[in-house]
Amino acid sequence: MIERIREKLNILADAAKYDVSCASSGSDRKNSNKGLGNSTGMGICHSYTEDGRCVSLLKILLTNHCIYDCAYCVSRKSNDIKRAAFTVQEVVDLTINFYRRNYIEGLFLSSGIFKDADYTMERLVLIAKKLRLEERFNGYIHLKTIPGASDGLMHEAGLYADRLSVNLELPTDAGLKLLAPEKDRRDMVQPMNYIKNTIQLHSDEKKHFKNTPKFAPAGQSTQLIIGATQETDLEIIATADKFYKGYNLKRVYYSGYVPVLNDSRLPSLNTLVPMLRENRLYQADWLMRFYGFHASEIVNELHPNLDLDIDPKLAWALRNMHAFPIDINKADLHMILRVPGIGIHSANKIIAGRKFAHFDWEGLKRIGIAVNRAKFFITCKSRIIELKEQSSDQLKQHILNLSKTKYQALQATQYRLF
Amino acid sequence: MTYLIYDSSFEGLLTAIFEIYDRKIEDGFICKSDSSVNQLFSTHILVIHNELKAERVWKKIVAIIGEEKAKSLWKAWLSELPDTENLIFRVIKYILSSNSDVLSDYTNPDILQISQTLKMIGREKHRMEAFVRFELTNDAIYYAKIEPDFNVLPLLIKHFESRYADQKWLIYDTKRDYGIYYDLSKTEFVDFPEENDLSKPGVLNEKESHYQILWQDYFASTNIKARKNTKLHLRHIPKRYWKYLTEKK
Numbered sequence: 118m119i120e121r122i123r124e125k126l127n128i129l130a131d132a133a134k135y136d137v138s139c140a141s142s143g144s145d146r147k148n149s150n151k152g153l154g155n156s157t158g159m160g161i162c163h164s165y166t167e168d169g170r171c172v173s174l175l176k177i178l179l180t181n182h183c184i185y186d187c188a189y190c191v192s193r194k195s196n197d198i199k200r201a202a203f204t205v206q207e208v209v210d211l212t213i214n215f216y217r218r219n220y221i222e223g224l225f226l227s228s229g230i231f232k233d234a235d236y237t238m239e240r241l242v243l244i245a246k247k248l249r250l251e252e253r254f255n256g257y258i259h260l261k262t263i264p265g266a267s268d269g270l271m272h273e274a275g276l277y278a279d280r281l282s283v284n285l286e287l288p289t290d291a292g293l294k295l296l297a298p299e300k301d302r303r304d305m306v307q308p309m310n311y312i313k314n315t316i317q318l319h320s321d322e323k324k325h326f327k328n329t330p331k332f333a334p335a336g337q338s339t340q341l342i343i344g345a346t347q348e349t350d351l352e353i354i355a356t357a358d359k360f361y362k363g364y365n366l367k368r369v370y371y372s373g374y375v376p377v378l379n380d381s382r383l384p385s386l387n388t389l390v391p392m393l394r395e396n397r398l399y400q401a402d403w404l405m406r407f408y409g410f411h412a413s414e415i416v417n418e419l420h421p422n423l424d425l426d427i428d429p430k431l432a433w434a435l436r437n438m439h440a441f442p443i444d445i446n447k448a449d450l451h452m453i454l455r456v457p458g459i460g461i462h463s464a465n466k467i468i469a470g471r472k473f474a475h476f477d478w479e480g481l482k483r484i485g486i487a488v489n490r491a492k493f494f495i496t497c498k499s500r501i502i503e504l505k506e507q508s509s510d511q512l513k514q515h516i517l518n519l520s521k522t523k524y525q526a527l528q529a530t531q532y533r534l535f
Numbered sequence: 536m537t538y539l540i541y542d543s544s545f546e547g548l549l550t551a552i553f554e555i556y557d558r559k560i561e562d563g564f565i566c567k568s569d570s571s572v573n574q575l576f577s578t579h580i581l582v583i584h585n586e587l588k589a590e591r592v593w594k595k596i597v598a599i600i601g602e603e604k605a606k607s608l609w610k611a612w613l614s615e616l617p618d619t620e621n622l623i624f625r626v627i628k629y630i631l632s633s634n635s636d637v638l639s640d641y642t643n644p645d646i647l648q649i650s651q652t653l654k655m656i657g658r659e660k661h662r663m664e665a666f667v668r669f670e671l672t673n674d675a676i677y678y679a680k681i682e683p684d685f686n687v688l689p690l691l692i693k694h695f696e697s698r699y700a701d702q703k704w705l706i707y708d709t710k711r712d713y714g715i716y717y718d719l720s721k722t723e724f725v726d727f728p729e730e731n732d733l734s735k736p737g738v739l740n741e742k743e744s745h746y747q748i749l750w751q752d753y754f755a756s757t758n759i760k761a762r763k764n765t766k767l768h769l770r771h772i773p774k775r776y777w778k779y780l781t782e783k784k
């Protein structure tokens with residue numbers, strides 16, 4: 118018996134792992150019914166894979182049978198692999214037993230499409246429903262919804278899940294046409310729209326009626342595959358920005374394409390995963406979400422791709438030297454956040470601490486800012502001024518020499534191939 | 536130097552601070568009873584915790600900075616780091632002398648050090664919330680052993696109580712030799728005189744090993760070999776935590 122479950126788990130976890138989203142944060146489900154679990158605030162990473170990714174949710178497919186043939190996907194119909202399918206009860210038991218042992222924050226369930234979108238979606242919803250109603254489970258549930266599923270099923274999904282996602286997968290429409298010709302962008306956008314509107318509706322109702330049921334309290338997210346087609350970073354970030362704004366997404370995930378399939382439309386099998394580029398995209402994403410940057414400040418027609426050797430914040434600063442130096446003891450938070458080498462926590466500490474006394478270089482070092490980087494962009498209570506007249510290029514070289522980035526080794530190997 | 540040797544309880548520390556103020560000791564230095572102080576050439580005072588005296592110091596601090604922030608001093612104390620008592624003493628002195636909430640004065644090295652200690656404590660608490668691995672016993676108790684760097688067990692109660700409200704659980708700190716046990720209605724501190732051996736046959740539920748194997752399988756198959764990054768992996772789960780992690784056994 119256990120051998121059968123083991124085999125299924127191996128196949129269906131393996132097929133699900135390329136979906137990089139693992140977050141279990143942003144929900145507010147308390148354990149008020151003295152049932153099992155809760156999901157409030159930040160989710161917990163219970164473990165880390167050997168590639169350093171957070172393991173927070175049991176991430177599996179219900180099945181890897183699929184009627185579609187998307188070129189980038191291991192589960193595609195024409196791929197000659199072992200297929201498996203869990204029963205509804207098997208997924209429920211695994212989730213509950215993993216959760217009770219403190220292995221996971223909850224379940225991330227998606228599926229290949231068998232029969233049709235609604236048939237598949239119905240089963241995903243049934244699992245979430247059983248967990249909530251029969252097992253009184255308040256842990257995190259993320260359902261990856263099936264493009265083309267009916268509004269009724271989407272609605273039910275939102276009543277039981279904390280987060281819903283529809284993966285856009287390819288950043289451009291041209292890419293989608295090339296690699297997944299059977300798929301229609303509209304089938305992805307329409308459920309996203311439905312989710313957005315329903316969340317809005319529920320939060321409006323909540324203001325008037327306290328007992329309004331939750332609807333996807335942790336919002337919706339999506340994933341973009343990076344490097345499977347020839348898109349620019351500008352196209353990726355523009356897509357992300359559009360969906361953040363237009364569909365109220367909580368997160369956009371960027372997943373460096375892992376070459377697993379031989380197909381003339383795809384990068385060849387020995388291409389390396391573009392991990393550095395993926396990392397830069399996440400940095401850019403953070404700048405947009407937490408640092409008050411506008412997408413066009415990060416990439417634009419003039420600079421359509423992110424600099425690989427420096428992070429996007431430093432790149433922006435170097436392009437905008439006229440905005441610096443700023444006085445750390447006077448500048449407002451908005452500008453302090455834009456200084457390379459100063460993160461959100463340090464910025465807040467500066468704002469709080471300078472009410473008591475002014476910061477000098479020592480004080481700044483003590484609160485943990487990267488002074489050897491920041492010093493070119495700020496002044497403080499100290500007469501030594503670090504900012505010498507140098508061009509952006511000189512400064513960039515200078516900083517690069519100072520800080521051997523942790524990606525240099527990685528970069529060296531990545532560049533060798535091109 | 537006047538050494539105040541306290542009984543290693545937080546009330547004891549507060550009592551010692553009370554004595555410093557009460558006796559107007561100028562050169563007070565606080566240490567735990569198990570630390571080796573050269574008692575020949577110095578004045579030393581043995582401090583036994585006194586509820587009334589401790590309470591007076593505590594109330595005074597709470598009045599100035601509020602309960603939540605006062606508690607952070609207790610949390611810093613749980614770090615058991617060398618000399619934390621004197622750091623806490625200096626910070627309390629600063630709070631009392633300025634008579635205002637100075638805990639956000641990050642230009643002050645002591646405040647900064649307290650905030651760094653709290654960060655370390657917080658990280659350890661989070662790690663334990665993540666790394667606890669329960670094993671189901673035949674008595675229907677979910678049982679876990681941990682060996683945290685700091686004494687964070689008292690800080691874990693709330694999280695595990697609200698999450699696992701419908702199962703009995705016990706988390707045992709093998710380094711400090713005590714545990715917290717939740718019996719479906721309340722959580723209590725417990726200690727066992729003899730080592731509880733889970734490897735003995737018949738202690739664990741028969742299904743337990745199944746789920747451990749399934750979890751190990753899951754952990755292995757969710758890894759993407761093409762993205763291997765051992766350094767990052769070790770930064771997230773330092774080796775000293777592997778001992779009780781089912782997936783790393």
Ligand code: SF4
Nearest residue numbers: 183185187190193229
């Ligand atoms: S529909 Fe989904 S599971 Fe099926 S081939 Fe396309 S991406 Fe893969």
